[in-house]
Amino acid sequence: MGFQRAAQRIDELQEQCVDFLARICSIPALGPENHGAGEMAKYLVIRDRVRSIGPDLEEEVHSPDPRVPEGVRPNLLVVFNGKDRSKTFWILTHIDVVPPGERALWDHEPFQPRVENGILYGRGVEDNGQSLAASIIAVQAVKETCGLGMNVGLALVSDEETGSRYGLDYVLNKRPDMFKPQDLILVPDAGNENGDHIEVAEKHMLQVRFRVKGKQGHASRPDRTSNSLRAAARLIVELDERMPVRFPDRNSFFRPASSTFEPTKKEANVPNINTIPGEDVFFLDCRVLPEVELSRVLEEMRAAAREVDKKFGVETVVEEHLKFQAPQPTPADSPVVVACAQAVQEVFGVQARPVGIGGQTVAAFFRKRGLPAAVWQKALEVAHAPNERISIDDLVGNAKVFARMMV
Template sequence: MDTRIEQYIAGSRDLVVELQRELTRRPALSPESGGGGELDKVTYLEGWLRAHGITQLERHDAPDSRVPSGIRPNLVATIPGKRDDKRLWIMSHTDVVPPGERALWNSDPWTVVDAGDRLIGRGVEDNQQGLVSSVLAALSLVQQDIVPPHTVKLLFVADEEMGSEYGIQWLLKNRSLFKSDDMVLIPDGGDPRGETIEVAEKNLLWLEIRTTGKQCHGSRPDQGANAHLAACELAVRLHDELPLRFPQRDPLFEPDRSTFEPTKHEGNVPNVNTIPGEDVFCMDMRILPCYPVQEVLAEVDRIMGEVAQKRGVRMEYRILQRVESKATSPEAPLVHLLSQAVQKVYGVTTRPIGIGGGTVGAFLRNENIDAVVWGRLEESAHQPNEYVLIANILGDATVMATLMMQER
């Protein structure tokens, strides 16, 4: 890679602090979190990029009547390459989560504290580390008139923290931005060494299960139908029997199996001596991609029917969340190219992994677009006194610039 690129990034600490400070002071909170969305932050970012030489910008605004502006902005910045095939996208998100309990912060969450080797403030790591690194990598080319072999696109999306309905999901439904041979790096997850490249996610299924029986006095269970007892039996059976029905193991994931866990339970009766006629609990299921969610739901229906008949109750579920995700092959060109770049910059040997949580990568993979999640992160996201290491911003920017300059 051109030494000018490395030198530019290494000397850009002040630029990093400036951009982090200005982005942080513009809270981009979703309406679900009591905020007005991302427009103020994206408007500033758009102007800042233009002023620094990244001028091929386009906005794709998703309508949302819940915010004052009526829109949730998504921004694309293009750095033209010598060729327009096999384009590299780097996708970060502009929204952040609320600070939480303010008493746990040692400073104003919306004012960046420069603590020498680190910056402190809400959003500085999630996802402004990846955002700023991607911008810095692009500037290292643009400001020195270096043309990458293939076109590079930076994508700044809305609404990631609340499910991406107004971000990448809206873009995939309403715009034709991506080509089949595009590659997408999502710098929104990783580890402190930068050695894991996330290529796959478990299928996600959340259920709220409601049991309706007949309330009665605790001394006369024969006169009622204990909804709580039936719900407990169902929870245990789902937990114990579904792993036997779906036993596959995959070392890409940790744990390497599908999991079926009872979680939230709502209150039923307020006193000990009443047998409840209503009961509600939730299941969090993380299912290996080899199993379609519909097959799991069929087993849930079967087991639930048996328990309902045995206990004389009515049972039904509501799907709270259902996400199925294809995988990016660990042998995909993007994985190899990123691995080479990480090795060159950090001297770290990477390994592909799968995760049980969900990322925006799932939406892209389901459109047959290769997408990976990677970063060298301290994992302080969503915590009080969230911080980012400046060395990680500069290092990740160098990895991204290396990736931009690779032939493929």
């Protein structure tokens, strides 16, 4: 059994892998938007480690960014040849991290990783260090034992946390030839504690601003005003009643299975109690099933606003604040999903199933280009939180899942 030997080798490499992960996570890799100097210092350590296992192809696809000292944001593509060279199993991970946030919420220094009872603590250990380190030892272990069944590619990118403009988006624009529709693309950057979710789809995101304009005046003379707050309140209720009825579609990939239309932010209106407000602004955050047209959603909202306008003598402007159109989902029977589910079953003994999520992941950049990408990892789900941590058992288990897919 080839895979058993690789799995055993991963166990032997565990300590070395934890040391490597702790070392790279001691180097903050924050983008300029997060007031950092970029990823280069951390990148160079990672590149050395990757080079030590002898890739057959190495491409640095650095993107120019004058805001960082070196003037570029590093991105690395390496390929290790396998027996079947007709397709490549890619694992994409990112080098950058988010800031620690409120320091007082951490029990120790965020950028001084440490191990305690099988748990490694530190900023970036889960997001995305665990999978980055696991993917490297997986390649090493398989290469040293049974050999790679197909080509394996590691894509290590910058700028995932701040939009991917200098990371994956740049790489895909610059080197579209590196990724093929028959490739298997795994993005181990999100997942749950059981490891039984393989994310293949996402909802559209639509944030809408409603600006309700009435007529301001003294609270004692409502007959001479149009109260924008009353109209806004009525419109929120109207949308709440109308939208789920007009968009009743359900898709069991997602939780919840339906589109959602949530009133969220409400801007301040008048500062005093004895004035009837003349303008109210509120927002809806909508997560819409990919099969629903976003233009229809907006149309329906405008129709609701017109009805309320007529009744309350106000004028409502309905505008898109932010729109993200979800790409076509990765088919649930695509090879990367099937292979991942098999490997998860074998290593962790759980039945993983394809799911959808409400927000965007970096996998969308692949899907937009018709490349089937799946998002999976087994993790404690504490990315971006204080006291970010991973279980070393997960680190090793995830490496075995990757190794199983490589064999």
